[in-house]
Amino acid sequence: MPKARANAEDGRRRRPADGGYARGDETRARIISAALDVFGTHGFGGASTRMLAESAGVTLPALHYYFDSKEGVYLACAEHIAEQLDGRFRGLTHDVANALAGAPPPRARLLDMLLTLVDGFADFFLGGHELEKWVMFIIREQAQPTKAFDIIFERVMQRTFNTLATLVGRLLERPASDMEVRIRTFTLIGQLVFFRTAREAAVRLTGWRDFDGERLKLVKRVLRTQIAAAFAPEQKLSRRRKS
Amino acid sequence: MPKARANAEDGRRRRPADGGYARGDETRARIISAALDVFGTHGFGGASTRMLAESAGVTLPALHYYFDSKEGVYLACAEHIAEQLDGRFRGLTHDVANALAGAPPPRARLLDMLLTLVDGFADFFLGGHELEKWVMFIIREQAQPTKAFDIIFERVMQRTFNTLATLVGRLLERPASDMEVRIRTFTLIGQLVFFRTAREAAVRLTGWRDFDGERLKLVKRVLRTQIAAAFAPEQKLSRRRKS
DNA sequence: GTCTATAGTCGGATAGAC
DNA sequence: GTCTATCCGACTATAGAC
Numbered sequence: 001m002p003k004a005r006a007n008a009e010d011g012r013r014r015r016p017a018d019g020g021y022a023r024g025d026e027t028r029a030r031i032i033s034a035a036l037d038v039f040g041t042h043g044f045g046g047a048s049t050r051m052l053a054e055s056a057g058v059t060l061p062a063l064h065y066y067f068d069s070k071e072g073v074y075l076a077c078a079e080h081i082a083e084q085l086d087g088r089f090r091g092l093t094h095d096v097a098n099a100l101a102g103a104p105p106p107r108a109r110l111l112d113m114l115l116t117l118v119d120g121f122a123d124f125f126l127g128g129h130e131l132e133k134w135v136m137f138i139i140r141e142q143a144q145p146t147k148a149f150d151i152i153f154e155r156v157m158q159r160t161f162n163t164l165a166t167l168v169g170r171l172l173e174r175p176a177s178d179m180e181v182r183i184r185t186f187t188l189i190g191q192l193v194f195f196r197t198a199r200e201a202a203v204r205l206t207g208w209r210d211f212d213g214e215r216l217k218l219v220k221r222v223l224r225t226q227i228a229a230a231f232a233p234e235q236k237l238s239r240r241r242k243s
Numbered sequence: 244m245p246k247a248r249a250n251a252e253d254g255r256r257r258r259p260a261d262g263g264y265a266r267g268d269e270t271r272a273r274i275i276s277a278a279l280d281v282f283g284t285h286g287f288g289g290a291s292t293r294m295l296a297e298s299a300g301v302t303l304p305a306l307h308y309y310f311d312s313k314e315g316v317y318l319a320c321a322e323h324i325a326e327q328l329d330g331r332f333r334g335l336t337h338d339v340a341n342a343l344a345g346a347p348p349p350r351a352r353l354l355d356m357l358l359t360l361v362d363g364f365a366d367f368f369l370g371g372h373e374l375e376k377w378v379m380f381i382i383r384e385q386a387q388p389t390k391a392f393d394i395i396f397e398r399v400m401q402r403t404f405n406t407l408a409t410l411v412g413r414l415l416e417r418p419a420s421d422m423e424v425r426i427r428t429f430t431l432i433g434q435l436v437f438f439r440t441a442r443e444a445a446v447r448l449t450g451w452r453d454f455d456g457e458r459l460k461l462v463k464r465v466l467r468t469q470i471a472a473a474f475a476p477e478q479k480l481s482r483r484r485k486s
Numbered sequence: 487g488t489c490t491a492t493a494g495t496c497g498g499a500t501a502g503a504c
Numbered sequence: 505g506t507c508t509a510t511c512c513g514a515c516t517a518t519a520g521a522c
Contacts, residue, residue: 024505041387045289049498059507064499066505136386142443143379144284153447161448182449183465187434190441194433197440200385204396205404206425222426226473270487292516302489307517 028066031056032080035073040133043140044074078141078148081134082155088131089156092120093163100166110171111231115224117164118192122220125192126211135196161185171231184230191223271309274299275323278316283376286383287317321384321391324377325398331374332399335363336406343409353414354474358467360407361435365463368435369454378439404428414474427473434466 034056038047049070053060067073096113099105105113124131141149165176165185174181195202195211202208208215277299281290292313296303310316339356342348348356367374384392408419408428417424438445438454445451451458 027505043286043288043383043386045286047288048496050496060498061500061508062506070498139382139386139440140286142441143286143382145443149443153444157444158448161444179449179461180465183462184469186437186445186448187465187469190435190437191430191433193437193441194429197382198385198429198433198436200388200392201396201400201404202429205401205429206422218422219426222423222430226427226430226469229472229475230469232472291514293514303516304490304518305488308487311517313516 024066027056027058027062031058031063031066031073032076036077036080036137037133039074039077040137044070044146074146075148075151077137078151081137082152084131085134085152085156086159088124089160092117092124093160096167097163100163100170104170107171107233110167111228114167114171114231115227117167118188118223118227119220121189121192122216122223125196126216126219128210128212132196135193139197161189164189188227191226195219270301270305274301274306274309274316275319279320279323279380280376282317282320283380287313287389317389318391318394320380321394324380325395327374328377328395328399329402331367332403335360335367336403339410340406343406343413347413350414350476353410354471357410357414357474358470360410361431361466361470362463364432364435365459365466368439369459369462371453371455375439378436382440404432407432431470434469438462 031052035047035052038051038055041047042051049060049063052070052073053063056062063070063073067076096117099109099113125135138149138152141152162176165182168185168188169176169178169181172178172181172184176182202211206215211219274295278290278295281294281298284290285294292303292306295313295316296306299305306313306316310319339360342352342356368378381392381395384395405419408425411428411431412419412421412424415421415424415427419425445454449458454462
């Protein structure tokens with residue numbers, strides 16, 4: 001895939017020295033917004049600069065003016081995704097992170113927080129926001145990670161996962177670093193994300209066209225049931241102890 | 244992505260009329276084998292015919308001799324994947340399908356079958372076979388399905404999913420067509436597949452390099468625990484009844 | 487059946503006018 | 505900052521010798 005660039009600022013062109021965020025910034029934003037869509041749908045290799053330009057309603061050289069190269073546009077997309085996801089997920093995990101930092105909440109409260117969190121993630125992953133193409137962007141990066149993956153992983157995934165793992169850990173009375181805790185956290189997320197990564201299969205297997213309204217409610221109910229069962233006190237953990 | 248072709252046999256060139264599977268069939272197989280790797284890694288757009296040819300150790304025109312076009316190679320890959328997956332999954336689900344066709348097995352036996360099945364799927368999705376690149380091939384198709392997705396869906400996914408759903412349905416005392424049953428089946432698979440689709444994230448979050456040996460055992464143990472809990476008799480289903 | 491050579495197209499990127 | 509026009513390399517695909 002793309003060659004690394006020798007110069008400057010993640011492929012983004014430096015702003016002119018006279019300073020000031022001129023009208024061009026709106027164009028810049030429009031390019032990124034369109035590129036998210038195009039890259040998300042076709043991938044880096046499948047998207048052409050001409051597609052990107054047309055989709056953004058700008059001419060081809062505009063792309064190279066605002067971003068040094070196609071890769072520059074791509075990385076700018078990754079940064080945009082990281083920024084937006086970070087904001088969104090921070091909103092979801094904010095209360096949990098606070099609660100976990102303070103006095104240990106009772107078990108019922110912990111489970112409640114987890115269920116609420118999963119509910120929020122379900123809205124995010126199953127609903128049809130503008131954000132939906134981003135997931136494919138990220139999934140593709142997992143097949144062959146570029147700098148874009150580093151950006152998103154370090155700025156969003158790591159923190160969000162650790163918050164979740166800490167919560168799961170509390171429920172299992174183990175630290176967030178425990179591997180069993182981390183695996184369980186991972187499978188938990190997997191249940192949700194699969195509706196997005198295997199969306200076409202999901203659509204065909206359910207006969208649904210989307211996952212909104214009542215359908216979303218059904219999915220959430222199933223998830224709650226399963227998670228509540230998985231974290232039922234008697235079922236706390238499997239036999240083996242680590243140390 | 245690729246334009247549909249007007250002619251012949253899923254893009255595969257008809258064999259010469261003198262019949263006979265000459266030496267060329269070995270070349271053909273080598274091309275497909277290499278192409279699976281290249282398409283799996285780079286996607287359709289990201290892969291070039293030159294890559295395909297070099298990787299297979301053939302010259303460029305050989306590609307067009309055996310397959311009409313780049314798309315022909317791609318579709319042949321899809322057929323290969325469908326064929327192999329079908330074989331593999333039939334092996335896994337064979338006993339289950341038989342058991343479900345006969346006299347209703349006791350509940351404990353049903354759960355046991357489900358756990359065994361999940362074990363088998365875990366080996367498949369987490370282990371590092373030759374088959375590993377295929378998953379990315381399929382995941383990409385979910386973003387923007389082409390004929391390749393139809394091939395794989397109809398030949399493998401549908402049947403495998405329905406077997407699983409039937410089993411899950413029995414455990415929940417509902418038909419395989421019930422939406423709650425299908426959703427639960429879907430989340431079940433999601434837990435497994437996520438280790439492959441989000442492999443890079445999984446690797447970074449666990450610090451593991453692969454999911455073999457003891458690590459695979461840990462993942463399997465976690466899955467068994469969770470599934471057993473989710474299908475515990477008391478936890479049979481959520482409140483609502485359908486009809 | 488397999489090659490070399492090449493046609494024809496489209497890709498990313500740039501020059502230079504305005 | 506934004507455009508038209510264009511370069512040039514890489515791409516898919518084919519023609520035609522062997």
